Amino acid sequence: MRIFAALAAGLLLTGFGMAAAQPAMPGAELLPEGAGRDTTLRVCTGCHAPDVIVNRTQKAAPWSDVVQAMVEKGAEATPDETAQIAAYLKKALPETPA
Ligand code: HEC
Numbered sequence: 900m901r902i903f904a905a906l907a908a909g910l911l912l913t914g915f916g917m918a919a920a921q922p923a924m925p926g927a928e929l930l931p932e933g934a935g936r937d938t939t940l941r942v943c944t945g946c947h948a949p950d951v952i953v954n955r956t957q958k959a960a961p962w963s964d965v966v967q968a969m970v971e972k973g974a975e976a977t978p979d980e981t982a983q984i985a986a987y988l989k990k991a992l993p994e995t996p997a
Pocket of ligand 1: 942
């Protein structure tokens with residue numbers, strides 16, 4: 900029995916180790932450095948990975964509207980942080996007219 904417990908613990912540990920070794924989040928590398936990037940990654944990846952942001956379908960929607968919509972869905976950010984995020988995304992992933 901003990902050996903099983905030890906094996907299970909070992910498997911769990913290697914599992915966690917591998918998860919930690921993976922790149923943080925799919926799409927994070929597509930967000931360029933810049934003021935507001937850290938805040939964006941912290942606030943905006945609780946519900947979906949950054950690739951949802953990078954590969955958004957409504958590319959013409961102003962980022963300030965998108966950020967506001969996410970706050971209404973439950974994203975937690977102060978008004979200062981939402982402004983930072985919207986400004987960062989506008990620069991990093993410019994809106995493209997439809
Ligand atoms: C409380 C959960 C939650 C948080 C936090 C959140 N989102 Fe979302 N987001 C969603 C859901 C659910 C969807 C898919 C449904 C939709 O598009 O309305 C989505 C979809 C998106 C899309 C895709 C829309 C498209 O045009 O394809 C973008 C872009 C986006 N989120 C940006 C953000 C940004 C920027 C933040 C940080 C301010 C953020 N999200 C934080 C829940 C969240």
